[in-house]
Amino acid sequence: MQRALFKTIAILALAICAPNAQPLPTGQTDSPWRLGAGVSAGKLTPVMLEAMAGYKAATLHVGGFGIHQGPNEFWCGVRGTLTYALFYTLPFSIELGASVGYEFAEAPNEIHKAMNKANEANYLYPYNYKEILDLSAAIRINLFGFFSQISYPALRFKDHDSPDYNWRVGYLVEF
Secondary structure (H helix, E strand, O other): OHHHHHHHHHHHHHHHHHHHOOOOOOOOOOOOEEEEEEEEEEEOOOEEEEEEEEEOOEEEEEEEEEEEEEOOEEEEEEEEEEEEEEOOOOOEEEEEEEEEEEEEEEEEOHHHHHHHHHHOOOOOOOEEEEEEEEEEEEEEEEEOOEEEEEEEEEEEEEEEOOOOOEEEEEEEEEO
């Protein structure tokens, strides 16, 4: 069922993208290359530093960050997204593409620690963790540098208590 839904969305996206492809206006002296940097927030990795490189409508977004605050208390993540942008010459654009990433989060669990202490044995992990390594279909919407991205995992290589989809919101400055 999920594969059929994913294929239907992909076919509709291609049908919409093909007729709307927009080349740069003729006579434009600016380079077709675009670079950008920014920051985003989302799930699983709370904060990511973002970098972007694009050539005309094709864009590569890479983001990552991590923090270690003590034993069993850290998070990290890296995600790369290759997209094709509709209306990329305008301040508003929609990007469709594929995303691959690894994200990990671990935090102490006081209830499990109390249970282990009460039973004088290690029956439960003293921490909670979430982990995902996936290949996802992604849609990204941009408006004057602000963006929102949703990635739906199509293929999961590693999965432990991970969410059904990943999302990010942030700001990206192009130069």
